[in-house]
Amino acid sequence: MIQTFAALLIAHILADFVLQTRWMVARKRRPGVLLLHAALVLASAQAVTGQPAAPGxxxxxxAHLLIDWVKLRLPPGLGAFLGDQAAHLATLALAAALMPDLWASGYWPxxxxxxxxxxxxxxxxxxxVLATRAGxxxxxxxxxxxxxxHPPEGLPKGGQVIGLLERGLIFVLMTAGQPEAIGFLIAAKSILRFGTVTASxxxxxxxxxxxxxxxxxxxxILAALATTRLLATLA
Structure with a gap:
């Protein structure tokens, strides 16, 4: 069951945060684009589990399509995003409970x-990907x-790139068993920001x-802790 859940989780992250482009997100209210996303969700799950014909x-x-349809009718914001992802995780857990041998009976083993x-x-x-892109x-x-x-000033998309890099570094350090190194990352960022804040x-x-x-x-940190815990159950 844990292997099946891990495979379905990988497929979900692939479909939602790698294969789903900004173009698709911006036009997701169109039925055709929403169906395209659902097709990518299905294809990702089939590919990762090695089960191209599983009706489940x-x-x-x-279920993914229905959850996204409901989300599109909610006010946009962090609450809708987190609620959407929580609902998806619940369906993945339910699917893994109902089809525990999905991974073991697939092609890949x-x-x-x-x-x-x-x-x-x-x-x-x-x-x-969960730590960087979803974050x-x-x-x-x-x-x-x-x-x-208070629109921040700086390089175009500079903050986004910095965020991706810092979350990626934190994830790598946490999963490598070096959480204490994050303190140096915090200190370095604080020093670099100090001059700007005091000057302005x-x-x-x-x-x-x-x-x-x-x-x-x-x-x-939360993404790294969750990943580490799931990796430990697979070991």
């Missing part, structure tokens, strides 16, 4: 002698209202930076 995966894709190691590697990569969406939604009132003497900017940094670091 079709039901899982239909028979084709690949080290299928378990491949699954572990894919899960780590999925966790990295970018979550932090961006959290900061959207603050950015509207803008309390709003300093608070904006602190909130964004804590949210970014917190998301990456």
């Amino acid at each position: 995966l079709l039901a899982l894709a239909a 028979g084709l690949l002698p080290e299928a378990g190691a491949v699954l572990t590697g894919l899960l780590w990569l999925a966790g990295l 970018g969406f979550a932090v961006g939604l959290l900061m959207a209202g603050l950015a509207a009132a 003497e803008d309390r709003a900017v300093s608070e904006y930076v602190i909130i964004g940094t804590l949210a970014s670091f917190g998301w990456a």
Whole structure:
């Protein structure tokens, strides 16, 4: 069951945060685009589990479509994003409970002698995507209202790149068993930001930076802890 859940989780992260483009997100209210996303969800689940004909995966894709349809009718924001992902995780857990042998009976364990190691590697990569790309969406939604009132100055998309890099570094350090090194990352960022904040003497900017940094670091740490825990159950 744990292997099946891990495989379905990998497929979900692949479909939602890698294969789903910004073009698709912007046009997802169109029925054709929503169906295209559901088709990618189904294809990802079929590919990762090695079960191209499992009817349960079709039901899982239909549930994903329904959850996304409901989300599109809610006010956009961090709450809708987190609720959407929580609902998806619940359906993945239910699918794994109802189809515990989905991974074991798929193609990959028979084709690949080290299928378990491949699954572990894919899960780590999925966790990295969750920490970086999914974290970018979550932090961006959290900061959207603050950015509207106090738009930050700097390089175009500079903050996004910094966030991706810092969350990626934190995830790697946490999963490598070196959480104490995160303190040096926090110190380095604080030193680099100190001159800007004191020069501008803008309390709003300093608070904006602190909130964004804590949210970014917190998301990456939680993603790393969840990934590490799931990897331990697969070992």
